Amino acid sequence: MSALILPYRGILPRISPQAWLAPNATVAGDVEIAAGANLWFGVIVRGDVAPVYIGENTNLQDGTVVHVSGRRPPTRIGASVTIGHMALIHACTLEDRSFVGMKACICDGVVVETGAMVAAGAVVPPNKRIPTGQLWAGNPARYLRALTAEERAYIERLPASYVEHAREYAE
Numbered sequence: 001m002s003a004l005i006l007p008y009r010g011i012l013p014r015i016s017p018q019a020w021l022a023p024n025a026t027v028a029g030d031v032e033i034a035a036g037a038n039l040w041f042g043v044i045v046r047g048d049v050a051p052v053y054i055g056e057n058t059n060l061q062d063g064t065v066v067h068v069s070g071r072r073p074p075t076r077i078g079a080s081v082t083i084g085h086m087a088l089i090h091a092c093t094l095e096d097r098s099f100v101g102m103k104a105c106i107c108d109g110v111v112v113e114t115g116a117m118v119a120a121g122a123v124v125p126p127n128k129r130i131p132t133g134q135l136w137a138g139n140p141a142r143y144l145r146a147l148t149a150e151e152r153a154y155i156e157r158l159p160a161s162y163v164e165h166a167r168e169y170a171e
Helices: 149-170
Strands: 004-006 026-033 044-054 065-067 075-077 088-090 134-138 141-146
Touching: 065 075, 075 088
Parallel strands: 004 026, 026 044, 044 065, 044 075, 065 088
Antiparallel strands: 134 141
16 A cells, blocks of 8 residues: 555656655645655645655654645755644745644745744744744744753654654555
């Protein structure tokens, strides 16, 4: 059993053979997924009106939805990014080694910088920039505080554990 991979307007997703997609993940259209990326159960990535890029060793956890907007640039998710369960990622940029918590909503034009964290359940309004080393939380999301050393270390180590977990599922 494999993930549902669909073309849109003749464009088929480009998925590294070293990526892992859960059997019920769905990827459609102009989507590029790099080596080591892992898309968990129920993830949907739809690159229909603009492209989606997902970097190396990035994990999209169960139930996450990634989409784009025809009025915006591509959705770009960098390398070693962690996206928690049931997050909504829409027409935004998540830089390398950023973190988005469970059920967070990242709206159009948002940039989550390298080493920044969006808390579980946060709703980041359009065009906000979450700076490196900061934790944003709430609805609408606002700066909460600087990340602790433990949180920074967690952001750094979590992607590798998901790559290993995906390897175990692939076997």
